[in-house]
Amino acid sequence: MASLDLVHIQKSFGPVHILHDVSIALKDGEFLVLVGPSGCGKSTLMNIIAGLEAPTGGALKLDDQDITQVAPAARDISMVFQSYALYPNMTVAQNIQFPLEMRKVDKSTRAERVKGVAKLLQIEHLLDRKPRQLSGGQRQRVAIGRALAREPKLYLFDEPLSNLDAQLRLDMRTEIKKLHQRLKSTIVYVTHDQIEAMTLATRIAVMKGGVVQQLGTPHEVYNRPANTFVAGFMGSPRMNLARAQVVDAAGEIALAFQAGNGDKIVLPLAKQFAYLRPYLGQEVIAGIRPETINLPNASLAQKGLQRTFSAKIEVTEPTGAETLALLNFGGHEFTATLDPDIALSVGRETQFTVDITKLVCFDVKSETLIA
Amino acid sequence: MDKTPVGQVARVALYLILIITAFAFILPVYVMVVNSLKPLDEIRNGNLMALPIDWTIEPWLMAWSKSQIGVQATGLKPYFINSFLLVIPSVILSTLIGAMNGYILTQFTFRFANTLFAAMLFSVFIPFQIVLIPMAKTLGFLGLAGTVKGLIFVNTVYGIGFTTLFFRNYYAAFPNELVRSARMDGAGFFGVLHRILLPNSAPIIVVTVIWQFTNIWNEFLFGASFSDYTSFPLTVALNNLVSASTGVKEYNVHFAGAFIAAIPTLVVYLVSGKYFVRGLMAGSVKG
Numbered sequence: 001m002a003s004l005d006l007v008h009i010q011k012s013f014g015p016v017h018i019l020h021d022v023s024i025a026l027k028d029g030e031f032l033v034l035v036g037p038s039g040c041g042k043s044t045l046m047n048i049i050a051g052l053e054a055p056t057g058g059a060l061k062l063d064d065q066d067i068t069q070v071a072p073a074a075r076d077i078s079m080v081f082q083s084y085a086l087y088p089n090m091t092v093a094q095n096i097q098f099p100l101e102m103r104k105v106d107k108s109t110r111a112e113r114v115k116g117v118a119k120l121l122q123i124e125h126l127l128d129r130k131p132r133q134l135s136g137g138q139r140q141r142v143a144i145g146r147a148l149a150r151e152p153k154l155y156l157f158d159e160p161l162s163n164l165d166a167q168l169r170l171d172m173r174t175e176i177k178k179l180h181q182r183l184k185s186t187i188v189y190v191t192h193d194q195i196e197a198m199t200l201a202t203r204i205a206v207m208k209g210g211v212v213q214q215l216g217t218p219h220e221v222y223n224r225p226a227n228t229f230v231a232g233f234m235g236s237p238r239m240n241l242a243r244a245q246v247v248d249a250a251g252e253i254a255l256a257f258q259a260g261n262g263d264k265i266v267l268p269l270a271k272q273f274a275y276l277r278p279y280l281g282q283e284v285i286a287g288i289r290p291e292t293i294n295l296p297n298a299s300l301a302q303k304g305l306q307r308t309f310s311a312k313i314e315v316t317e318p319t320g321a322e323t324l325a326l327l328n329f330g331g332h333e334f335t336a337t338l339d340p341d342i343a344l345s346v347g348r349e350t351q352f353t354v355d356i357t358k359l360v361c362f363d364v365k366s367e368t369l370i371a
Numbered sequence: 372m373d374k375t376p377v378g379q380v381a382r383v384a385l386y387l388i389l390i391i392t393a394f395a396f397i398l399p400v401y402v403m404v405v406n407s408l409k410p411l412d413e414i415r416n417g418n419l420m421a422l423p424i425d426w427t428i429e430p431w432l433m434a435w436s437k438s439q440i441g442v443q444a445t446g447l448k449p450y451f452i453n454s455f456l457l458v459i460p461s462v463i464l465s466t467l468i469g470a471m472n473g474y475i476l477t478q479f480t481f482r483f484a485n486t487l488f489a490a491m492l493f494s495v496f497i498p499f500q501i502v503l504i505p506m507a508k509t510l511g512f513l514g515l516a517g518t519v520k521g522l523i524f525v526n527t528v529y530g531i532g533f534t535t536l537f538f539r540n541y542y543a544a545f546p547n548e549l550v551r552s553a554r555m556d557g558a559g560f561f562g563v564l565h566r567i568l569l570p571n572s573a574p575i576i577v578v579t580v581i582w583q584f585t586n587i588w589n590e591f592l593f594g595a596s597f598s599d600y601t602s603f604p605l606t607v608a609l610n611n612l613v614s615a616s617t618g619v620k621e622y623n624v625h626f627a628g629a630f631i632a633a634i635p636t637l638v639v640y641l642v643s644g645k646y647f648v649r650g651l652m653a654g655s656v657k658g
Contacts, residue, residue, distance in 0.1 A: 073557040085552035089570035102557030
């Protein structure tokens with residue numbers, strides 16, 4: 001267990017910049033999730049931490065020791081690969097003890113560790129099998145077991161759940177979270193799945209184009225997204241983004257949405273949006289989470305932060321637990337997650353409420369959060 | 372199975388063709404075996420295709436240990452041993468070097484890796500004759516001329532192009548994450564090769580060993596050029612036996628000798644032939 005510091009990490013292949021100046025400081029016991037679309041540089045960053053690729057600039061510190069030039073094997077970091085990377089010629093037990101064997105750990109200690117890890121992950125009955133005789137979930141456990149047996153300072157997980165089927169993925173996700181809570185280890189985890197990021201992380205680094213867009217707790221990243229990319233990437237269905245003008249409606253800040261027919265739909269805001277005052281008269285991008293939009297008859301207490309508006313229901317998508325509705329709000333397309341038990345009539349103009357406590361605004365030019 | 376009359380006729384025709392072609396392939400072997408078991412008189416007076424009237428294994432014994440090839444009447448035996456002394460180290464060395472080259476060319480990214488591979492691939496297309504004189508110079512310089520060691524050197528070097536090609540293509544399809552994982556687990560350069568790559572290379576090792584064994588065992592030109600009467604491989608000895616200009620042509624002994632020379636490669640194919648076909652396919656298609 002240890003702290004990890006990434007200091008101005010850069011990586012380029014010739015003229016192509018993969019990573020631009022990534023700095024992340026990770027405290028002991030943190031679970032950092034690197035999340036982003038494919039090609040955002042998250043895997044490259046992980047390989048740099050592992051030592052499998054060298055950074056073009058910057059430094060890496062593990063427990064305040066500079067490990068930038070240290071060989072992967074000498075870093076005391078273990079990694080769980082996306083394909084599990086189990087050695088097909090070795091049994092499960094041999095796989096788990098391979099890193100110990102390479103480190104010349106004596107036989108009795110090795111056997112003891114294998115036993116301990118197998119018990120922890122409930123794979124004791126599989127120790128004599130070859131990887132090809134295991135199911136996906138079992139392989140996953142063995143791969144984690146091999147990483148655990150070394151008792152390293154830092155664990156790396158490279159999209160470990162992406163090869164599993166949906167149900168198993170949920171189960172293993174919980175297992176990994178339990179494991180982290182029990183071991184209190186420092187973990188860096190790469191995924192492109194924002195739900196995995198939200199559920200597992202103590203901190204999330206959202207990446208795009210080799211730049212960390214936002215580094216924060218899942219709550220911060222979800223509720224105060226640093227820019228429109230983070231806003232759109234985190235959360236499913238995506239946050240609704242629409243341009244609106246900041247106006248003064250009887251002394252109160254309000255957002256005026258341009259409707260298709262030339263009319264303006266005004267959404268008055270509350271006192272805590274006073275920071276929008278410098279934007280009076282200008283356009284901003286308003287971000288509204290689908291779950292903050294409801295039907296007025298939903299049994300929610302009116303807290304003075306509900307605003308009513310009217311929109312046409314274009315499509316409904318029932319998922320069972322909730323129903324997704326695509327709304328036409330004066331020409332803007334909004335998604336709302338609604339109660340599945342309420343009958344909705346498609347094509348009709350309907351009244352909706354929106355909870356504005358979670359409404360966020362972004363600058364039109366820089367697309368960053370206005371706060 | 373097609374049970375209609377037309378289908379059955381087609382099937383009979385198919386088997387007939389297969390039997391005829393199989394017969395055509397087996398015929399030379401039949402001629403060799405049958406005539407190697409006849410006394411010389413029967414070959415001279417009779418029919419090459421006929422079975423022996425007077426069965427004898429004397430030609431085999433002659434070819435193996437009694438016929439005059441070198442200075443002494445030793446038969447093929449010492450040269451058979453020479454060939455083994457030459458083939459076994461050459462096959463092992465060229466296979467291991469090929470595996471190492473394949474490992475380096477696929478698992479390490481460095482400049483000119485593809486150029487280097489192309490150059491090695493090019494060596495596959497160089498005819499033996501072109502390297503004869505430079506190789507003679509090299510062997511003289513190394514003091515290995517006329518020895519079995521010299522022949523091992525020549526055959527190993529000449530084989531590297533092929534073995535590198537085999538292993539490079541096999542390892543190109545080898546899961547990269549396994550190698551990365553092993554490196555993180557603490558395996559060094561040779562640790563990865565020895566513990567991870569080679570144990571998972573059985574099909575391509577079999578292909579390479581068969582290929583190299585057959586080629587080096589049957590190799591004649593280098594053997595004839597770079598050896599002397601103490602280090603002749605079997606192919607050269609067989610040639611000397613067959614083309615001896617004095618005395619009577621003992622065809623039965625020649626047939627027996629040729630068959631003796633073919634036995635080791637035959638055994639290698641029979642034992643590992645199925646791996647050969649499987650291995651040639653491996654790497655080309657995943658799965």
